[in-house]
Amino acid sequence: MRGPHNLVRLIRTGATFERTGAMAVVLDAMDAPKPLRVAIRLFAAPFRWLGYEGDPAMPPATRAITALGPAYIKFGQILSTRPDVVGDELAVQLRVLQDSLPPFPTAQAKRAIAIELGQPVDRLFSEFSEPVAAASIAQVHRAKLAETGETVAVKVLRPGIEKAFRRDIEAFYFAARMIERLSPASRRLRPVEVIAHFESVVLGELDLRLEAASAAEFSANTAKDEGFEVPVLRWHLSGRRVMTMGWINGIGAAEVAQIDAAGHDRKRLAARVLQLFLAHALRDGYFHGDMHQGNLKVGPDGTLIALDFGIMGRIDEYTRRVYAEIIFGFIRKDYRRVAEVHFEAGYVPADRDVDAFASALRAVGEPIFGMDASRISMARLLNYLFEVTERFGMETRTELILLQRTMVVVEGVARTLDPHINIWEASRPVVEDYIRESIGPKAVARDLGRTVQVLSRFGPRLPALAEAALVRQSHPEPEPRRRDLPPIGWIAVGAALTAAAGWVASLV
Template sequence: MRGPHNIWRLIRTGATFERNGAMPILLDAVDAPPLARVVLRSLAWPFQWLGLKGDPKLTPVTRALNVLGPAYIKFGQVLSTRPDIAGEDLAKQLRVLQDKLPPFSTELAKKSVEDELGRPADELFSEFGEAVAAASIAQVHRARLAATGQEVAVKVLRPSIERAFRKDIDAFYFAAGVLEILLPGTRRLRPTEVIEHFDKGVTGELDLRLESAAASEFGANTIDDEMFQVPEPNWELSGRRVMVLDWAEGTAIGDNDALDAAGHDRQIIAARVLQLFLSHALRDGYFHADMHQGNMKIAENGDIIAYDFGIMGRIDEYTRRVYAEILYGFITRDYRRVAEVHFEAGYVPADRDVEEFANALRAVGEPIFGMDASSISMGRLLHYLFEVTERFGMETRTELILLQRTMVVVEGVARSLDPRINIWQVAKPIVEGYIKENLGPKALMADLVRTVRVLSRFGPLLPRMAEDALIARSQKPEAPPKAQPVKVGLVFGAGVALAFAVQWIWVAVT
């Protein structure tokens, strides 16, 4: 990292936060000690005239991040998914961070297309309109393919965005190191690890081939889902800096008047949005992690169309099962089982008291079940749950934080469509279905078959393993010579038995 440049960026950033009134809010968020507050504000205050002045209509931190530029805006968006780091209040403010920036010119976008794809944009597209959306990393144009006349969305990275982000991320690493030195209390929040997570995520978003791959995988997973569409990427016209997808034509999911005028049933759509999210998270372990109103439309036939796959969440199969059991335990109000699942998964240290933990969980669940249907919130439940588990020594799990954040967003979309929606009632069949398929006898047999199939792959190696064992032991004079055939015979016999077992179980199950 370049020290002088990063020091200057750090000074300008601190001055901008101070000028926009964001510095005390940030210091509160990281629970800075009094001495550190005095030192940092004393350093920033004299230079606040160097700071950039943001939009006064925005909240202070949002205002400062917005005026500092794309990398800071993106970092604010990432922090909005981490209430464990930023605090619930600040994370909520950051969720409304403006993600629309002034677009760059259409001519520059066309030049990027030509540079990336090797052919002029006017040759590839019979129409190429002005930008319809501009965010911190890229912007989107509506276009028409010259070869087929099909309408498409063309996403183009901002010029030199990679270099700009690299400079700012270097400064972020520098700031994280300084923060850990000046404010030792922030080490529990692992600021350097947060920047590493941000760096990895942004690096992925700066390669649109990865977003095309995300759209492709998500589309393949959900191809049989009713009332759901995913635009298909055009691989021939996509590259690192340009991505082409089918155009998503429909009514904005956030425009209730337009939905009503088009004859759509908002109650059905609200329930379907929530159920689709849970299905993707539990069934596939791969979900759209930015399902706000701006990333969904309703097609003429009532299908929900999702787009913008820059932020996706992935959960491994074991974690999905744990998450489902936790949700199901709360739905059925079996708090003892919810507590046991946390201990079995190793989320809570084994030296804690399971009964005490179960009682704490009851204090989380029962008030929520006493609420009116319109007030019941799974997102609120998860938030309270994380507070309790933190008190019992559970470490933060990033994938569950992202899941919680997305759940809150999806609930918000559902309630904007149907204010009276009962979240538990809508979620219950999805969670029950997953439990039945993945935690019952059928799932146990499937796990056994998969295990035996993995072990059976060693079958062809058993003769060679036996031979190697004989040779190795024969070269050791001290080894009892008559003991080896017995051991080798046991190994070979186990291999034969394993092969027969695999064949029998496989035939029985399939």
């Protein structure tokens, strides 16, 4: 029975926030109403002694989250990019969670490398530094290859990280089930499925072989993207708990003062961050799913350097087109078309009113246009959008959670670089290019060609299929299955499509 254990874990979460002083900080940052503040404090106070003490040298919120473990740290990383949601003071505290956590001993890292790669560290590397960055799941060491003297980055998983994550995930599942039982209205948000998605994403980070494969694929997709770079992977020095990549010097995306001192154009960088993310998501259907400041650096020439490929997202081509139409509709202020796309894709139940939904979307989109980001309260905007989706019966689409979350994170990074950025204007060129390539006559011809090519593979089997169909018609079954076309009709259709394959393909 894990229920009592999970309940204790959740109580301990509240107690830890109370004990470290983080509870008051979070409630202030979220501008919680007084009745809610009193209720939470009264509930948490009796259990204060159950809370973890944490590191007293850390700010309260960071102290509480790091004491609670890696899953909580992941949530904290997301919030650190949203000062407009959690406030500037709390966002600064949480930013430490990105790559400045307490490291584990270098001796443990060397032992893990030796076990994973089958050779002692001194034989593989002529130099091996103390940790240069430590995050929730792994830490990074700077090293030099013994054979070539090349400088590399060696990433090593934290000891016992798998067990710690599973403990937290179990507690999250418990909380999600309790929410569904106590609040039927919350079921449309599918909290259990949301946690399942989060679990699948995080477990993928716990096998660095998968991250290595992701880095290689992402590097191939983005090889021609100007001003963007992915470090070169060293496969022979990588495994389940260790990954080695080329070392690239750069300034952290959060270090605004250093970026200014180096003479980089922060406005251009901010727009480029948004545009690259959209290009990867729409053009490739494969994007960096953890694109916070700790995973982005600015090279000496202004190149954006991506790091940490443990969380990557995929979007199928149909969904990419739907999202592009939605974004493009917002950019053109065509709220009616945005609403229609939601209905066509099945995101909103068919029995709801399209015009009413379009009006609600207008109330969401209009405040954005003609205003810079510093005047927009994203917290209020997201709250209103949540109310709209609830009113129109939209359900949480778990396959798109990572995309939506990453969009929030990327916008937060762009706001750090340029507080006055207009996200719609920065997004317009990428979305318009994708619309031109993916929606229109050229795209229709290309799609038709692909369809016919798939169908044409059945060409060699058509004689056998026709013969089998004729045999079945000559000797019908006692209760033949219902068909929209008789078997011979399907054979004729297949033959016609096969004959047309070459002609259509020649047009594409």
